[in-house]
Amino acid sequence: MNYQLLTRRVVVASAMALMAVTTLPAVTLSAGAALGTPPTQGDGTLSSIGKGEGSLNLIAWEGYAQPQWVKPFTQQTGCQVNVKYAGSSSEMVSLMNHGGGHQYDLVSASGDADLRLIYGGDVRPVNMKLVPATKNFHPFLQAPSFNTINGVHYGVSYEFGPNVLLYSKTAYPKAPTSWSVIYNKANKGKVTIPNNPIQIADAALYLSKTTPSLGITDPYELTQTQFNAAVALLKAEHPLIKKYWDLASQEISLFQNGTTTVGAAWPYQTNTLVAAGAKVADTIPSEGATGWADSWLLATNAPHPNCAYKWMNYVSTPLVQAQEALYFGETPANTQACAFMNKLQKGGCAAYHANAPESYFATIKFWKTPLPTCDNGQNNCVNFTQWQQAWTQIVG
Amino acid sequence: MFDQQQREAGAALWRRPWLRAVATLSPPLLWFLVIYLASLVALLITAFFQVDSLTGNIVYQWTGSNFSQLFTQSVYATIIWRTILMAVLVTVTDVIIALPFAFFLAKVASPRTRQWFIALTLLPLWASYLAKVYAWINILSDKGVLPDIERTLGLPVTHLAYSTVAMWLVFSYLWLPFMIMPVYGAFERVPDSLLEASADLGARPWYTLRRVLWPLVFPGVVAGSIFTFSLTLGDFITPLLIGGSNANFIGNAIYDSALNGGNLPFAAALAFVSIAIMAVYLVVARFFGAFEAL
Amino acid sequence: MTPLATWVLRLFAVAVVALLLAPLVIIVLFAFDRSNVQTFPIRSWSTQWFSVAWHDGAVRSALWLSVKAGVGATVIALILGVMVSVGIHRFRFFGRDVVSLLLVLPIALPGIVTGLALQSAFGLVAVQLSLTTIIIGHATFCIVVVFNNVIARLRRTPDSFMEASSDLGATPLQTFRYVTFPLLRTAIIAGGLLAFALSFDEVIVTTFTAGAQNTLPLWIFGAIRLGQQLPEVNAVVVGVMVLTIIPITLAAKLSNGETSVKSPR
Numbered sequence: 016m017n018y019q020l021l022t023r024r025v026v027v028a029s030a031m032a033l034m035a036v037t038t039l040p041a042v043t044l045s046a047g048a049a050l051g052t053p054p055t056q057g058d059g060t061l062s063s064i065g066k067g068e069g070s071l072n073l074i075a076w077e078g079y080a081q082p083q084w085v086k087p088f089t090q091q092t093g094c095q096v097n098v099k100y101a102g103s104s105s106e107m108v109s110l111m112n113h114g115g116g117h118q119y120d121l122v123s124a125s126g127d128a129d130l131r132l133i134y135g136g137d138v139r140p141v142n143m144k145l146v147p148a149t150k151n152f153h154p155f156l157q158a159p160s161f162n163t164i165n166g167v168h169y170g171v172s173y174e175f176g177p178n179v180l181l182y183s184k185t186a187y188p189k190a191p192t193s194w195s196v197i198y199n200k201a202n203k204g205k206v207t208i209p210n211n212p213i214q215i216a217d218a219a220l221y222l223s224k225t226t227p228s229l230g231i232t233d234p235y236e237l238t239q240t241q242f243n244a245a246v247a248l249l250k251a252e253h254p255l256i257k258k259y260w261d262l263a264s265q266e267i268s269l270f271q272n273g274t275t276t277v278g279a280a281w282p283y284q285t286n287t288l289v290a291a292g293a294k295v296a297d298t299i300p301s302e303g304a305t306g307w308a309d310s311w312l313l314a315t316n317a318p319h320p321n322c323a324y325k326w327m328n329y330v331s332t333p334l335v336q337a338q339e340a341l342y343f344g345e346t347p348a349n350t351q352a353c354a355f356m357n358k359l360q361k362g363g364c365a366a367y368h369a370n371a372p373e374s375y376f377a378t379i380k381f382w383k384t385p386l387p388t389c390d391n392g393q394n395n396c397v398n399f400t401q402w403q404q405a406w407t408q409i410v411g
Numbered sequence: 412m413f414d415q416q417q418r419e420a421g422a423a424l425w426r427r428p429w430l431r432a433v434a435t436l437s438p439p440l441l442w443f444l445v446i447y448l449a450s451l452v453a454l455l456i457t458a459f460f461q462v463d464s465l466t467g468n469i470v471y472q473w474t475g476s477n478f479s480q481l482f483t484q485s486v487y488a489t490i491i492w493r494t495i496l497m498a499v500l501v502t503v504t505d506v507i508i509a510l511p512f513a514f515f516l517a518k519v520a521s522p523r524t525r526q527w528f529i530a531l532t533l534l535p536l537w538a539s540y541l542a543k544v545y546a547w548i549n550i551l552s553d554k555g556v557l558p559d560i561e562r563t564l565g566l567p568v569t570h571l572a573y574s575t576v577a578m579w580l581v582f583s584y585l586w587l588p589f590m591i592m593p594v595y596g597a598f599e600r601v602p603d604s605l606l607e608a609s610a611d612l613g614a615r616p617w618y619t620l621r622r623v624l625w626p627l628v629f630p631g632v633v634a635g636s637i638f639t640f641s642l643t644l645g646d647f648i649t650p651l652l653i654g655g656s657n658a659n660f661i662g663n664a665i666y667d668s669a670l671n672g673g674n675l676p677f678a679a680a681l682a683f684v685s686i687a688i689m690a691v692y693l694v695v696a697r698f699f700g701a702f703e704a705l
Numbered sequence: 706m707t708p709l710a711t712w713v714l715r716l717f718a719v720a721v722v723a724l725l726l727a728p729l730v731i732i733v734l735f736a737f738d739r740s741n742v743q744t745f746p747i748r749s750w751s752t753q754w755f756s757v758a759w760h761d762g763a764v765r766s767a768l769w770l771s772v773k774a775g776v777g778a779t780v781i782a783l784i785l786g787v788m789v790s791v792g793i794h795r796f797r798f799f800g801r802d803v804v805s806l807l808l809v810l811p812i813a814l815p816g817i818v819t820g821l822a823l824q825s826a827f828g829l830v831a832v833q834l835s836l837t838t839i840i841i842g843h844a845t846f847c848i849v850v851v852f853n854n855v856i857a858r859l860r861r862t863p864d865s866f867m868e869a870s871s872d873l874g875a876t877p878l879q880t881f882r883y884v885t886f887p888l889l890r891t892a893i894i895a896g897g898l899l900a901f902a903l904s905f906d907e908v909i910v911t912t913f914t915a916g917a918q919n920t921l922p923l924w925i926f927g928a929i930r931l932g933q934q935l936p937e938v939n940a941v942v943v944g945v946m947v948l949t950i951i952p953i954t955l956a957a958k959l960s961n962g963e964t965s966v967k968s969p970r
Contacts, residue, residue, distance in 0.1 A: 072916075072917035072918075077930060077931050077932075078931070078933075081933075089762070093748055095762065095766070097763075097766070097918055097919065098763075098919050098927065099917060099919070099927070100927050100931065102671075102930065103671055104469075104708065105671050105672055105673055106670050106673075107672070108673050109669070109670050109672070110670070110675060113479030117832070117833050117915040118834060118917040119917050144475045148527070211671075228467060237429070253656060256656040257573055257655065257656060258573045258654070258655055258656055258658075260649050261930075262929065262930035262932070263931070263932055264651075264929060264931060264932020264933075264935075265652075265932075266547065266931055267742060267932045268552065268742070268743075268932070269573070271554065271573070271742045271744060272552045272553040272554045272555070272744065273553055273554065274552070274572065274573065275555045285741070287741075287932065287933065288742070289961075291740055291742035292739065293742070384642060390467075403672050403674075404480075404484070407484075407486055407664070407667070408484070408486045410659055411487055411488055411490075411657060425757075428796065428826045429796075429798075431772060431795075431796075431877060432792060432795075432796040432798060435789075435791055435792035435795070435796075436788070436789060436792035436793075436796070436804075438784075438785060438788055439785035439786070439788050439789035440804065440807075441850065442781075442785055442848070443807055443808070443845075443848075444844075446810060446823075446841060446845060447807075447819075447822075447845050448807070449826060450819075450822035450823050450826035451818075451822045453822065453825050453826040454818075454821060454822040454825050454826070457825050457829075460707065467924070471823075481958075488951060490735055505720060508721060509804050511717055511850070512717065512718050512721045512934065513715060514714070515714045515715065515717070515718040515737065516718070519714055519715070520718070522969075528718065528722060531725065531726060532721045532722065534725070534726065534729065535725050535726070535728070535729060536902070537906075537907055537949045537950075538728075538729050538732065538904055538945075538946050539921075539922060539925060539942045539945065539948065540906055540908060541908060541922055541925045541926055541929060541938075542925065542938060542939065542942040543728050543729075543732070543734050545732075545929055545935070545938070546728035546731040546732045546735070546859060547728060548746065549735055549743055550727070550728065550731055550940070551717070552745075554742070554744035554745060555744070555745050556731060556745045556867050559745050559746060563817075580895060580906065584724070584725075587721075606724050606856075617724075637735070637809075638812070641812070641813050641815055642815075644815045645814070645815020645816045645817045645818060646815075646816075646817075646909070647817060647909070648908065648909070648926075652929070661815075661817065665817050665818075665821060666817065666912075669821055669824075670912075675821075675824075675828075678821060679821065681826065682817070682818045682821050684821070685814075685815050685817075685818055686814060686876070687816055689814050690814065692815055693806070694810075697806070
């Protein structure tokens with residue numbers, strides 16, 4: 016379908032973050048025109064934030080609703096926060112779909128879920144005037160194409176970061192420099208990776224550097240041959256896997272127990288383990304890393320819109336952005352968060368690249384939904400349904 | 412006056428038993444038909460739809476593709492067999508443990524001991540299922556309780572956490588009380604005099620056990636096995652929490668399709684596989700008279 | 706039986722009970738672990754997690770929701786469960802076997818099927834997921850529990866009691882109120898307590914029928930996946946276990962050695 020081609024372009028454009036802010040509106044405009052309009056584009060937005068409804072229902076990643084910043088929010092606004100944790104973008108999309116759409120107010124979706132939510136009509140436009148802190152966001156996160164279509168904002172950018180290689184310092188006194196450790200036969204039963212189809216992109220990214228003959232340029236846009244190679248790599252990896260982790264806590268437990276020594280992780284796991292005194296560290300190997308760029312998106316039928324706006328405002332402020340960044344191990348959208356990060360943790364700003372230029376953003380291969388249409392317009396790429404099916408085959 | 416009316420209404424009801432039957436049975440049956448059976452039918456219908464791969468919304472167009480995918484991709488056969496095998500293994504394990512234990516409770520223990528042991532057997536049912544599974548992770552993990560005991564005793568250290576053996580242990584543990592209770596009930600219903608008669612007639616204990624006791628207890632075993640089998644068949648949390656790298660069960664496939672994959676139709680098709688398995692099991696169980704022992 | 710065999714059996718039984726209780730002991734122990742990443746032996750002890758749990762608003766609202774769901778499901782299950790058991794026991798009618806099979810289905814079929822079926826049905830008729838949908842899901846399998854308890858009692862009660870009552874001129878309602886109900890009372894209470902306990906701990910069906918609000922088991926699952934507050938989970942579970950000792954004792958006293966199958970869902 017034609018709109019998929021253009022969706023693809025939008026996603027590519029955003030994820031690679033190659034365009035400057037000035038070209039962004041042009042790209043999204045042309046894309047949006049052919050994509051059709053999101054079902055909720057014409058929906059009105061709040062013109063002012065009223066009294067809170069007393070409660071707020073979130074779908075969030077683990078670590079996105081910690082008491083450190085949720086408690087003050089509830090005290091300030093009277094909005095009681097209910098959180099449903101989701102472990103994958105797909106789970107977030109289906110929670111938004113199946114909750115009847117009247118359950119949740121906000122979802123902290125990553126770039127790969129955003130377009131599915133926007134074009135599925137599950138989320139509605141946001142009045143950015145009511146979220147003034149976004150003015151201080153990195154320019155490339157003020158209206159990124161993964162949450163802004165036709166100049167209409169469907170969400171407020173939050174934080175972004177890379178998926179890292181977590182390793183035991185006992186087993187690896189020197190940091191591994193390549194993802195090859197998780198594919199190395201010597202590590203039988205010592206490896207853990209996420210139970211998530213998007214993991215195929217990690218294999219593809221690795222292959223793009225180690226097997227250039229495959230010609231992989233984008234780990235989310237794979238021809239059948241490239242896709243098969245990535246799947247074969249992951250199937251060969253199966254005997255090395257101790258567990259495909261579903262919950263962040265499982266990887267934490269696996270490393271704390273010394274059961275696994277190397278694995279694909281979020282910085283969240285590293286931070287939790289280090290805080291508990293485990294001898295682990297993480298690194299971004301030479302092949303680079305996949306990653307996420309999250310936004311808070313407003314549900315179309317949000318039952319508590321005022322509390323939702325209050326939350327979007329609150330989490331955009333530098334202090335909360337800094338707290339979240341340090342807690343999870345990611346980069347905040349708000350440029351003013353840097354100073355707060357240094358205040359909370361010495362060298363915190365630099366450690367999580369809060370002051371890094373846009374070029375850092377460009378090094379991460381952000382999650383996006385694999386679609387059949389490649390950038391070359393040849394329609395020979397493997398779509399996400401096939402990714403999911405292949406993943407079932409890999410995990411068995 | 413009111414009393415009179417009531418009496419007449421009562422008399423009318425008494426003269427027409429079917430009216431009373433309808434009055435007592437229709438509310439619960441309507442609940443089951445309208446809510447439960449209708450939902451199952453709705454699920455069957457959903458299994459013949461598909462989802463839009465971009466938006467995850469259901470496309471209401473008839474298709475058999477979910478079922479053909481289920482039967483052509485070998486991975487689902489693997490998942491289904493793995494689940495059935497585990498369900499059988501857990502059931503057999505629980506039968507082996509429950510038979511002597513229930514026999515002890517019903518026929519050997521003093522009434523006081525019996526009361527205590529029954530209470531203690533049921534106690535785990537009142538603790539959170541999730542907390543119990545998590546407790547097993549704490550027991551089996553490499554820095555958990557069991558390896559610690561093994562090290563202290565100088566035994567070889569086991570690495571059971573996140574393995575198929577761990578799933579087998581945890582499932583057998585979780586469902587054991589559901590096997591013990593019906594088996595105990597069955598033993599309890601066997602009069603002691605029957606066993607004495609058998610012995611008086613010259614039967615050896617083993618013969619009495621096999622030819623007198625076992626046929627009487629068997630329906631209880633089948634009744635318990637319905638629980639252990641069905642509970643294992645439909646679980647996804649235990650494999651997720653404590654399974655290893657080969658821990659995809661039917662329940663997980665359903666959960667992944669429905670919630671992670673956003674593919675309710677495919678999940679529905681998978682659900683029907685487990686309904687079919689259970690239907691076969693129930694028909695067999697009914698044949699052995701298990702429902703009377705429930 | 707030979708004394709030796711008796712002793713072997715006794716030892717075996719003690720071992721089984723020890724095995725059944727061991728994880729509960731572990732739950733209690735780890736509630737006092739200071740570290741949120743749990744390893745054994747526990748390195749430092751603390752009672753802080755009980756205070757954390759006590760002051761946690763999410764725990765309180767989850768607990769409250771679970772109580773509401775449990776009470777709602779139990780009330781429905783009691784009313785419908787007693788009706789259906791009295792009906793099935795009293796009347797012989799065509800399809801009676803089908804009805805008893807139908808009643809067993811929600812516990813015989815895997816919980817994930819019940820949950821998915823209900824969720825899909827709620828979706829089709831555009832019913833929003835809420836406390837009501839949780840209660841509907843729970844009541845559906847709780848009815849069976851009440852049914853099992855009550856029908857077991859009815860089978861042991863001579864029909865002549867009820868017949869005598871109606872022969873003496875009592876209306877069916879009077880018979881139920883003054884004869885049947887007092888005979889069934891303890892079975893009803895025991896069934897109701899069990900139904901409540903099952904609803905209170907249910908997680909699989911609830912995963913599919915709950916909306917944004919968490920019941921206690923859903924909160925526990927969230928806490929487990931977060932991995933930041935595991936001892937708090939243990940503390941909450943210990944608290945709940947201590948609280949449930951009261952109904953267990955009651956149920957044990959009331960059912961008085963009478964057994965019936967308890968369904969987990």
